[in-house]
Amino acid sequence: METLQLTNSKLTWLNGGVNNLDGGAMFGVVPKPLWMKKYPCNEKNQIELRTDPILIQMNGINLLVDSGIGNGKLTEKQRRNFGADEESRLEESLEKLGLTLNDIDYVLMTHLHFDHACGLTRPNGSEYAPVFPNAKIIVNRIEWDEMRQPNIRSKSTYWKENWEAIDEQVEVFENEWSKGNLKLIHTGGHSDGHSIVLIEDEADTVIHMADIMPTHAHQNVLWVMAYDDYPMTSIAAKQTWLQYGLDCNAWFTFYHDTYYRAVKWNQEGQLTETVPREK
16 A cells, blocks of 8 residues: 655555546546547546545544445446446455554545445445444535535436435535644535645645546646536636645645556646555
């Protein structure tokens, strides 16, 4: 498992599964000859996208960023359509660190689309049960409201199987939630309630832009997904936080990237440091 050690915090990427989605959808209006130079696709035009939660350990607490694709949640048709050929191995990842699912104190949800939220619950007979029974699940209020009452577009990704069992664990916030040197900040864009994670740990800064910059290949502020509900909001948020990170030499971390866990860029957009994903 890859790690990123900060002054007082440690990030570890866990195995949350994988899906393979259409490259055109993931890069929106960007022509294929451009994006495939940065992120190759298979013969079906799909690109590999990890769904790997990030464990953040600081001040004696364990926080998880998003929850993975889960286990036993997708139908055969969904697995085929989403290219989900690997389910979560979260318990095994935590076991290697001497932890269990019961040791997670907070789950920070950047948003509640199925590929981020399926790992919150698991089948339990004819019902579902929480995966992290002792955790508070932190999510933006707008996102939580839409999760429970999706519209005609979002009902394909906001599923009752992913929220009903954890209803009592959820803690919502409006603009910002903080714990120590970590903040969960509402941006909107990819979804109306989408949020990013910011860690400012003495001289170290980490920005996790979640699905407004899902991979290193989405560095260009105009390269946003066709899946984004509010693409201009995504562009504005990415422009703001990308520049913020460049100005303070921040690490940019990823949940979906199959090549890099974290990168640093200089002001010219060149990679200066990386944490590659071990394959």
